[in-house]
Amino acid sequence: MSEQAEGWAKEWEGRVAFITGAVTGIGLGVAQAFADAGMKLALSYRNEDDKAATARWFESKGYDQPLFIKLDVTDREGFAKAARQVVDHFGEVHVLVNNAGVSVFGPTDEASYDDYDWIMGVNFGGVVNGLVSFLPAIKASEGRRHVVNIASMAAFLPGPQAGIYTASKFAVRGLTESLRYNLAPHGIGCSLCCPALTRTNAWTSAMKRPDGFGESGFPETSDEQLAQFGTAFEEGMDPYEVGTKILRGMTRQDGLILTHPEHGPDFEENHAKIMAALPDEEAPAGRLKIEQLRRDAMKAAEEGLIIKLDDLT
Template identity: 80%
Template sequence: MGEQDRPWEGRVAFVTGAATGIGLGVAQAFADAGMRLALSYRNEDDRLATTAWFADKGYAAPLFCKLDVTDRARFDEVADEVVEHFGEVDVLVNNAGVSVFGPTDEATYDDFDWIMGVNFGGVVNGLVSFLPRIKQAAGRRHVVNIASMAAFLPGPQAGIYTASKFAVRGLTESLRYNLAPHGIGCSLCCPALTKTNAWTSALKRPEGFGASGFGAVDAAELEQFGTAFDEGMEPYEVGSKILAGMTRNDGLILTHPEHGPDFEELHERVMAALPQEEAPPGRLRIEELRREAMRAADAGIKMQMSDLT
């Protein structure tokens, strides 16, 4: 097999939250593609199970890095560890997150700080720590930020979670234009229902964020909610679709086909909200300049503020 068949062979990837769920599915798909891996984890039992999977497949053991993605100092240490171990880092997958829900109108600062700190802040910390190292590498490179279908579809119990995923979406779609001139691909992945234990996040709330406005966790209600995840897509399938999207350098990777009706409804609602009136020529010219600048940036041309006027 050559470059065309295994384009990521030998590339070094760092994946956060990679000992369970979607992160593990990504790690397994990457390993099958011949990539060298560094994986972050929190739980020792999960790390041991992941180690066993690699051993059973006859693959080289990954570099495991214990990491809380909200710990900026540790994130920077991990980035150094990865480069020291492999000599380079080519791919970053920001996957780690928490799935915590409750009525936004009753949320406290602790609710906002915890969920946004992990789901958005963890992505920021990954980018700040790893992008300088990825820029120093050569050849095929990529950044994947894993959000959720909640980046497009809000829900009444998911206000903060939705806000965090909208933030990851906006950041990633803009970052793609910044990385293109460096020859680095960038993708936003928005999975939907996946067979994971993400529903247990509410049971793992850190002590420092204990003042929740969502009330005490009802274990029975949470377990009932968790049964929905049994119907989800296998994490390895999500990981394989992410790998394929990276190879095509897709800006947006959608993994679940069942959301067509949601996007049709969203498109109709947005188009219906546009005023039915003519825009003045000056505004039309500015918006066309913006569109041209975005197309040029996506093609790898570094754009400046002066290109927008």
């Protein structure tokens, strides 16, 4: 860990964090970066072999073993139980990282209800369940606290095979950007993290479709096609690097954490399209006043004030 990273770590040493989907991929990278920062960890998992491999990593580093909690993030009762387990074990909880998700793709015009319900249920519903279950305990704790919702660059950049996936990530983006204003008065930081291509096995999600969502409208994809798609992930960023950038963003209280530098052209193109779509005309004074009140309220909320409906008119 660099000297600068060690400076970030000191701010989080001893803090308790709960991370979903934390024994593979980005979740594991975050867990490893947090462990190097001296944080106490509770990690959710689904696969026993992945859990065992993660436990061996902690043992090899001489770190305390995390509190492992087997969890399906769509299970609300299970999530509520997980929150109680973390508080019972550590006494409090300071950081929530909603990371678990599925990467499933197909033409949106052919999608079934099961396709929507599964992908949205995990990628957006899992974040909702984490917030509802853990925010009361985080609010009741003291000191440095933070919520990180991990979305994807798809929260900004849609694609022809990623309609539902993109919708789920847009939803996480909107929720997180609004939640930041609500948590500020409680002294709790809130960040949206949007990683791009990362060296993970996220491409295997389609092979793990639950039986309860078996009626897919997407064309069947062979294991060979998925494996070929998976070769792209080999070019991705190391998950540990994503984890360290999240730690840095939390320390700086960044509302938005972007981990990959290669998307500048995409953002420039999007900005140009948005500006070009604005009508070239004067807005009436009444509407201008209301929008300025909204801008002022957003700034005030970031500074820690509770905003009410009366502040917007």
